[in-house]
Every structure is written in C-alpha cells, then in structure tokens.
Amino acid sequence: MGLECGTGFCVNGLGGARLSGAVRQSARCRRSGVGVARRRRLGSGRLRMCESGPESSERSVVPQESGLRELPRKILIGISGAGLLETALLTYKKVFGGGIASLCSTAGCLEVLDGPYSTVFGIPLTLFGMGGYAAALALGVYPLLASDKKDTEAREKATRGLLVTLASAMTSFSTYLMIVLVGVIQGWCPWCFFSAALSGSMGFLVLSSFATRWKTAVTTALVTLAGAAGIFVTTPGGILDASTIRDPPPITTVSSAEALGIAGRLEAKHTKMYGAFWCSHCFGQKQMLGKEAMDKIDYVECSERGRDSQSALCKEKKIAGYPAWEIDGKLFFGEQSMEDFDEILRTGEKANDPYADLLKEIDEMEKQAS
Structure with a gap:
C-alpha cells in the first residue's frame, strides 16, 4: 500500500462505515507536514484523499484582525x-x-x-x-x-x-x-x-x-x-473624606492700605462674598485683599462639606459660580480687581461684565420654568 500526496478533498468510497479510515489518513497527512495527501489501495480501486489546502478543516482556525474599516x-x-x-x-x-x-x-x-x-x-x-x-x-x-x-x-x-x-x-x-x-x-x-x-x-x-x-x-x-x-x-476632598468638614486655606497676605479702604466701603454696603473651600479663585481673591480686609467682609461658605456651610442660602440666592459678590443687593461673579470694586461701589455697575449674560440666561430659564 503506497501513500501519495496530491490535491483533492475527503472522499469515502465505502460510505459512512469507512469514514474513520479517512479521518485516520487525514491525521497521517497532517503529521507528515503535507497539506494534501491521497492514499490508493492497489487493486481495490478504493480511494482516500485528505482535504486540500495547507490546513485541514479539522484544525482550529485563528481569527484574523481586519483592522478599522x-x-x-x-x-x-x-x-x-x-x-x-x-x-x-x-x-x-x-x-x-x-x-x-x-x-x-x-x-x-x-x-x-x-x-x-x-x-x-x-x-x-x-x-x-x-x-x-x-x-x-x-x-x-x-x-x-x-x-x-x-x-x-x-x-x-x-x-x-x-x-x-x-x-x-x-x-x-x-x-x-x-x-x-x-x-x-x-x-x-x-x-x-x-x-x-x-x-x-x-x-x-x-x-x-x-x-x-x-x-x-x-x-x-x-x-x-x-x-x-x-x-x-x-485626593484632598476625595472619596474617603467626602463626609469630613473642610476648612478653606488660611489667608497669608497682609492687607494694603488700598485693600483696607475698599473693604471698609464694602462693609458699609453690607457686602457678602460667596465661595467654596475648594475654589482656587476664591482663595486668590482673599489673598489679593489680605487677611485684615477679609475680616471686615461677611464670607458665606456654599459647599455642603465646608465649615459653617450655608448651602441653602447660596441656592436661595442662585449663586451660579464662585466667587460671587453681593454688593448693595446686586450679584457680581468672578474675581474682582481693586478697580472693579471701586467702579461697582461708585456706580453700582460693572462695565464689560463677562457674567452679566450668564445671569440673564438664568433669569430667562427660571421664567420659562415657572
């Protein structure tokens, strides 16, 4: 009985009863390293052939990546x-x-x-x-x-x-x-x-x-x-200390004469500063004015996790961002310079206020909701 490798597919001349022989032959073909094999039995006319191609269908196929289309x-x-x-x-x-x-x-x-x-x-x-x-x-x-x-x-x-x-x-x-x-x-x-x-x-x-x-x-x-x-x-203020009461960072600067003068005028207008302990802009504003000047100004903590929180008041006042200044009953958002404070205290307004449109939008949304 000779073994010859060539092209073709599995053919079982004797039907299902001899299928196991084809499987054994297929295994022999694969072990030989040849992708296709054929066996002839001399004199019988019966033929067995292995599946064509370099890999048998009985062998596992590794999926190929096609990439992003x-x-x-x-x-x-x-x-x-x-x-x-x-x-x-x-x-x-x-x-x-x-x-x-x-x-x-x-x-x-x-x-x-x-x-x-x-x-x-x-x-x-x-x-x-x-x-x-x-x-x-x-x-x-x-x-x-x-x-x-x-x-x-x-x-x-x-x-x-x-x-x-x-x-x-x-x-x-x-x-x-x-x-x-x-x-x-x-x-x-x-x-x-x-x-x-x-x-x-x-x-x-x-x-x-x-x-x-x-x-x-x-x-x-x-x-x-x-x-x-x-x-x-x-992270400070993170998940583990989410329920911990937090203090704002201490003010380390000394107030200038100009800052003390501005603070006195703000105090006379019953000014409030709304902020949050984590707000970097609030801290920057406090540092600009200095410790002595800030002692004259009523500071309102809006974060629920901040010390002496007054979050309900902040919601009532519709504080949209920090810091916010309530001067003579009007709200002004963002850090203010000494010139800004002087203008607001003199005129009751601030020219080119970038947050004025924001306040108008909030008012319009509330009117539509009501």
Whole structure:
C-alpha cells in the first residue's frame, strides 16, 4: 500500500462505515507536514484523499484582525476631534479664562471641573483628556497618510495595540468619573456626560473592531480603574473624606492700605462674598485683599462639606459660580480687581461684565420654568 500526496478533498468510497479510515489518513497527512495527501489501495480501486489546502478543516482556525474599516476610522477621527475641542475649551477656561462658571453653572460642573476632583498632582484632568483625544486622533489619521496599500496595512498593524490600550484606559477612567459624579457628588454636569459619551463610543468602536485583543483591553481597564481609585481616595476632598468638614486655606497676605479702604466701603454696603473651600479663585481673591480686609467682609461658605456651610442660602440666592459678590443687593461673579470694586461701589455697575449674560440666561430659564 503506497501513500501519495496530491490535491483533492475527503472522499469515502465505502460510505459512512469507512469514514474513520479517512479521518485516520487525514491525521497521517497532517503529521507528515503535507497539506494534501491521497492514499490508493492497489487493486481495490478504493480511494482516500485528505482535504486540500495547507490546513485541514479539522484544525482550529485563528481569527484574523481586519483592522478599522474606512467608515469606523472616520467616525473615530470625528469622535477624537470633538473630544479634543471640548477638553481644550475646558482647559483654557479653567487655566486662563476665569473658571468654568461661564460655561456651566451647575454645582456638579463646578465641583467636578473646578473643585478638588478636577486635578491630579496639580494638573487639570481636562489636560489629560486633551492629550488622550489628541493621541487617538493621531493614531486614527496615521494609516490614512500611507503612500500605498502595503504601507497602510503596516501602519494599521502598528497602531492596533496602542488604540486598544488608549481606548480602554479612557473608557474606564470616564466610567469611574461618572461613578464619582453620580454616586459621590450627586450633581449634574453636561460637559462631563458629553465627554463620557465620546469616550464610551470610542471604546466601543475600537474594541468591537479588534475583538481578539480583549485581554489587553481588560488588563488596561483594571489597571486604570485601580489607579483612578488610588488617586481619588487620597485626593484632598476625595472619596474617603467626602463626609469630613473642610476648612478653606488660611489667608497669608497682609492687607494694603488700598485693600483696607475698599473693604471698609464694602462693609458699609453690607457686602457678602460667596465661595467654596475648594475654589482656587476664591482663595486668590482673599489673598489679593489680605487677611485684615477679609475680616471686615461677611464670607458665606456654599459647599455642603465646608465649615459653617450655608448651602441653602447660596441656592436661595442662585449663586451660579464662585466667587460671587453681593454688593448693595446686586450679584457680581468672578474675581474682582481693586478697580472693579471701586467702579461697582461708585456706580453700582460693572462695565464689560463677562457674567452679566450668564445671569440673564438664568433669569430667562427660571421664567420659562415657572
């Protein structure tokens, strides 16, 4: 009986009763390292052939990644671009634009984007988000800049692992932030929900395209969640001390003669300053006026976790952001310079007030709601 390898498929000349012989022969063909084999039994005319091709159908097939197709890749680029613009705007407002209140005046926005949860090691979270979206945008665009099909495939293969890791990390971190927002702060933050929706969409798009890399995704998600938990547990004002009464940082500057004069005039107008212990702009305002001047001004703590909290009064006064100054019955938002105070005290108004439109919008919304 001779063994000859060639092309063909499994043929059982004797029917189902001899199928086991074909299976044994198929195994022998595979062991020999030849993808296709055929056996003839001399004189019998009966024929056995192995399945054609380099691999038998009995051998397990490893799924192949096809990469991001054209439409999903364009969607990824769009999501990343939108996220980059959002986080860039929030970062600019936080660092250079006088705070988040002009974009979002809800308590959730202020505490998440301008409070103790808004930074990690002194760096705004929005800046990390901006970097993440910028990286995702670059990884999405990179294969499209290839010179030919071979180069495109090479670039797609090189960026797959990075995309999966990045998308998993951003989705996991956004999920954790949503837990903090809903479970701890219990506030409403449209910008936060929008960013979480973008991160979640990006994660779903990438992970569904590279399903075979689920181990990388799970590992990255677990590491990210553990890291986020560790950071926020130890953050001042974080989860572990969410029920702890907090004091604002002490004022360390000495009041100038000008500041004392302004403070005396503010005191005569029954001025109140509304703020929160975590508000960096409130602290900056206090430092500008100095300790002696601030002793003349009635300070109202609006955070529920702050010392001597008067959060109910802040809600009643419709305080949309911190710091807020109530001077002679009128509200003025944001840090004020000495010139601003002088103008308000003389005229009762402030020219070019960037928060005036915000107050008008709040009044209009309340009128519509009623």
